[in-house]
Amino acid sequence: MLSAPFEYAAPESLEEALDLFGGQPNARLLAGGQSLIPTLKLRLDRPPLLIDLRKLEELRYVRSEDGKTAIGALTTYRDLARSDALTGGARCLAQAAAAVGDLQVRNLGTIGGSLAHADPSADLPAAALALECTIVARSKGGERTIEASDFFRGLWTTALEPGEILSEVRFALPAGSGGAYEKLRHSASGFALVGAAAVLEMNGETCRSARVALTGVSGAPLRLPAVEERLAGQAITEDLVREACAGAGDAIDSPQSDSSASAEYRRAMANVFARRAILRAAA
Ligand SMILES: Cc1cc2nc3c(=O)[nH]c(=O)nc-3n(C[C@H](O)[C@H](O)[C@H](O)COP(=O)(O)OP(=O)(O)OC[C@H]3O[C@@H](n4cnc5c(N)ncnc54)[C@H](O)[C@@H]3O)c2cc1C
Structure with missing residues (x-):
């Protein structure tokens, strides 16, 4: 049509x-x-x-210095997946971008478009939450910043106001962080049935702090505070992570349920993919 x-x-x-x-x-x-x-x-x-917006080269960049990273809204998934600047905890964003759709989608789709569109099964929103990103919105009236935790308001809904353009995504990470993204793909569309992003601040084998977020499981991406608290201050072992994630799916208030996956299946897979993301982030 x-x-x-x-x-x-x-x-x-x-x-x-x-x-x-x-x-x-x-x-x-x-x-x-x-x-x-x-x-x-x-x-x-x-x-x-x-x-x-595609002529706006000024919005295509990944800049990283002293643990602080800024990404222009028109940066494509391809550029995120290949960026040398996305190391340590920021690997969860590069891996989420690499997991999106297919080559054509990754060549064209942008971080700004992904976050502004706020598809409940999109990959990048989970990474944005786990990285505690700050989202920069520009309008004729000036600039304001929105924390990722306030940005996603539900199905295809964000905190952006009419006339605002998402211009930049920022985050800061401590030295010694690790990150990962793990995804259960829908077999036809490639979107996330469940996606899990993890960012761990490590001191040797001990986790100082953890941030874990899910996508694909409900109307908006969500953090897993109980899992994060269980990991903080602990040596990361498979047994600990398995135990911490055993109830991850129960933290989803209104799990999506559709012809692709029941709510029960999504809850069960949330446990599995949160565990995989955490173990990979700690490795
Ligand atoms: C075949 C296929 C498979 C896909 N698979 C996946 C997948 O596995 N995972 C996944 O996450 N996504 C997937 N997608 C969706 C894809 O990631 C889109 O690229 C993304 O949702 C939107 O980014 P875009 O740059 O293409 O934005 P556009 O499509 O151009 O715009 C999307 C919306 O965001 C608004 N917008 C765009 N940029 C801005 C901005 N800077 N400020 C404010 N508003 C803005 C637009 O007005 C529009 O409403 C798939 C898409 C296709 C076609």
Whole structure:
């Protein structure tokens, strides 16, 4: 099916894009198009204007210095998966990006588009939570920052306001952190039935602190505080991690249940994939 007609603009700068978006909040931003274009073609959305961000080279970067990392919104999954800057705990983001869809989707899809779209089965939101990312939103009125824990509000819903463009994702990690992402893929679509991201701050074999997050299991990604508390201050062993994750699935308040996977199966797989992500992060 073809999309409904729309006007099209391809601004040359973020300032120009913000002017256009501020004047037409019903417009849609086009980044990689990997979610937006199918939505338009199915006529689930009929925006009057598409603002194509793809000329904004100023939003394509991964910068890392002194444990602080900043990533431009138009950075693709491919660039994240291959980035030399995403080491230690940040590996969970690189691994989540490498686990997305197929080569074509990874070449085009962007971190900004993924987080702004907030698909409940998307991979990057779990990594954003585990990394305690700060999300930068720009508008004509200026800039504000939103913590990842406040950003995801439910199915395809975020804290972004009309006229705001997600411009950057930031996080800081202590030295000696490890990270990993593990995913149970839907056999047809490749989306996460369950995805688990883990970031551990390690001191030798002992875990100083842990952050573990799930995606694919409910309307929005979620942290697993009980698992994190059980690991903090402990030597990481397979037995400990198995015990800590035994109730991970029970922390999901309203688990998704559909023709692909029942709520019960998702809960059980949450235990397994949280455990795998933690052990890989600690390795
Ligand atoms: C075949 C296929 C398989 C896929 N498999 C997976 C998978 O396994 N895992 C996974 O996580 N995803 C998967 N996806 C979805 C893919 O990751 C999308 O790329 C992603 O959801 C959106 O990123 P995008 O850059 O393509 O954004 P677009 O599709 O261009 O935009 C998506 C939405 O975000 C908004 N938006 C985009 N950029 C910004 C911004 N900077 N600020 C504010 N709003 C913005 C747009 O207006 C739009 O509403 C798959 C997609 C396809 C087609």
